[in-house]
Amino acid sequence: MTDTIPFGRLVLLAALVILLALLAGRLTARIKIPAPLLVLSAAAIGVQVIPSWDAPSEQTVERVVTLALVCILFDGGIGMGWSKFRRTAAPITVVGVVGTFLTVAGIGLFIHVAIGLSWYLALLVATAISPTDPAVVFSVLGQREISGRSGTILEGESGANDPVGIALMASLIAAGGVGAGAFAHIAGAFALQMGVGALVGAVSAYALAWFLRSVTLPSESLYPLRTTACAFIVFGVATVAHGSGFLAVFVAGILLGDVEGPHKREIVRFHSALASLAEVVAFLVLGLTVKLPELAHLDVWLPGVVIGIVLAVVVRPIAVALCLSRAGLGRAEQAFVMFAGLKGAVPILLGTFILSSHAPEAERLYGIVIVVVVVSVLVQGSFTPSVAERLGVTEPAS
Known part of the structure; x- marks a missing residue:
């Protein structure tokens, strides 16, 4: 037990950062900087100036963030529900899947031509930065809610493009390059992950709906813990079956969102709080992997700034406009979806895959x-x- 005091110090520092992040909503409402970015920055600075804050291993980071994403995606699915999803199912699917591929192709081409990276490396970076995070959008909006269908599309897009981006990155890395043979391998692996993930998610949702309604527990405090365990079971089953566990969890959450059962309100509130905590933990752990001296290099920050701007003002708007051309959205709603594709924890997680x-x-x-x-x-x-x-797409929170 010789490391008791250093470990206690580490726990204290981590707990203080998480607590400050949870209280940062009041600050972000004024400075318009989302709390996750503050957590990421604090962790990146802390690991440089506090000796006891050693950067965790890449495997530890991937596992912690994976668990966090399961909580986030399951909560996102439950919060949306089937009745809400089906009204915007077509645009969500097109933007989340087709839009992701268009974004990867567009920004990958730019990176290859303008930055000079090989096609393979350009596609790795493009895949990493394609997924979006609506939680960051809602964080900067504060107490205002997004009206119409644009908010639902942003939420659904992220739930779809996170599994798509992760599966595509895994397939690219497994292929080890680009070429006719590699693209065939990537397409096959991607189709397998998406198909198995969607199937496991749908079948699991129906099985869990019966289980949650039929089997009672001795205490109401156990019900949210049971649904949490079920979410991780869904992820595990899909992953073992070579499918996308993230897609399975999201699909299961959507189908379970409208299922009535004992203590439904408490379960929904618990998962919302758990998802908020999971996002903070994900950014905290990812921040510990950031090497600030590396970001100071000209060949890192300058390409990053240029790519970020081109992605935000050129590539994503064009890709989303093509995907939503027949969605029947008003011009204002479509313009907001085109603009509000902010990045979050998943691109950084995919960056660790590259490492x-x-x-x-x-x-x-x-x-x-x-x-x-x-x-x-x-x-x-x-x-x-x-x-x-x-x-004009926001309204005061109810």
């Missing part, structure tokens, strides 16, 4: 991904509230 793959220039590529996320959240995020007000 783990030991691809050429992996440290530099990871730094570029970090800079793109910071540019998206800090610059693009600061304009989101004013853009939403100008477009």
Whole structure:
């Protein structure tokens, strides 16, 4: 037990950061900087100046963030529910899947031509920075809610493009390059993960709906814990079956969202709180992997800034406009969805996949991904509230 005091100090520091992050909502409402970015920055600075804050291993980071994403995606699915999802199912699917591929292709082409990376490395970076995070959007909007269908599309898009981005990155890394044979392997692996994930999610939802309604527990406090355990079971089953556990969890959450059962309100509130905590933990752990000296290099921050701007003002708007051309959205709602594709924890997680793959220039590529996320959240995020007000797509929270 010789490390009791250092471990206690580490627990104290981590708990204080999490507590400050949870209380940061009041601060972010004024400065328009989402709490996750503050947590990421604090962790990145802390690991540089506090000796006891050693950066965790890449495997530990991936596992912790994976568990956090299961909580976030399951809560997102439950919060949306089937009745809400089906009204916007087509645009969510098109933007979340087709839009992700269009974004990867567009920004990958730009990175290859303008930055000079090989096609393979350009596609790795493009895949990493394609997923979006509506929680960051809602964080900068504060107490205002998004009216119409645009908010639902943003939530659904993230729930869809997170599994798509993760599966695509895993397939790219497994292929180890680009070419006719590699693309065939990538397509097959991607289709398998998406198909199995969706199937497991749908079948699990129906099985769990019966289980949650039929089996009672001795205490009401146990019901939220049971649904949490079920969410991780769904993830595990899909993953073992070579499917996307993230997609399975999201699909199961959507189908369970409208299922009535004992203590439903308490369960929903618990998962909402758990998802908020999971997001803070994810950014905290990811922040510990950020090497600030590496970000200071010109060949890291300059490409990151340029890529972030081009992605936000050119590539994503074009991709989303193509996907939503027949969605029947009003111009204001479509414009907001085109603009509000802010980045979050998943791009950084995918950046750690690049590190783990030991691809050429992996440290530099990871730094570029970090800079793109910071540019998206800090610059693009600061304009989101004013853009939403100008477009008239927000309303006071009820």
